[in-house]
């Protein structure tokens with residue numbers, strides 16, 4: 444199947460759920476094929492890789508979905524419409540500072556380590572409320588969503604993590620209703636292997652790479 448055919452069939456299937464076309468390791472020609480076929484948002488993991496491709500891309504929205512080192516934040520703020528991978532207070536503060544320097548308000552999602560995995564980035568569920576409280580005081584950040592990458596397990600086994608994420612999202616939505624810097628709308632979860640389960644459990648935006656472009660070659 445071609446990139447065009449894959450995009451077309453996934454977009455048909457998704458209906459109201461938004462698609463982020465994950466383009467790490469994919470060259471600009473193939474990314475542009477996806478954009479021509481109807482993809483409107485791309486997701487990249489590394490600032491430097493994105494920078495090399497940026498000038499060749501057709502118009503689209505850009506989301507940062509990979510862990511950000513502090514020294515890459517300035518460029519990330521320059522390039523990305525949304526930074527989904529806010530996984531610590533430290534990176535949130537740095538984004539706030541760089542956004543202020545640039546005279547913009549940066550849209551971000553908060554990344555949750557929903558499986559409490561030691562090797563993974565993101566706020567653990569038991570500290571997320573405190574984390575969001577502190578982030579909400581940063582004036583140059585606007586929080587519009589939450590993102591998670593559950594443990595790497597077969598799709599049905601990921602379902603409880605998606606459920607828990609949705610419950611957490613709902614709790615925080617209620618708690619932050621009167622906060623001007625937080626407007627939780629998007630729940631970003633689900634990848635090529637498990638996006639159908641994620642949508643059943645409430646994802647509003649899914650991140651799909653290999654089901655569009657085939658297996659990645661690093």
Ligand SMILES: *Cc1c(COP(=O)(O)O)cnc(C)c1O
Nearest residue numbers: 465508634635636650651652653
């Ligand atoms: C690579 C990646 C994806 C897409 O993974 P696929 O299994 O290829 O769909 C989604 N989210 C993040 C954060 C990624 O790094």
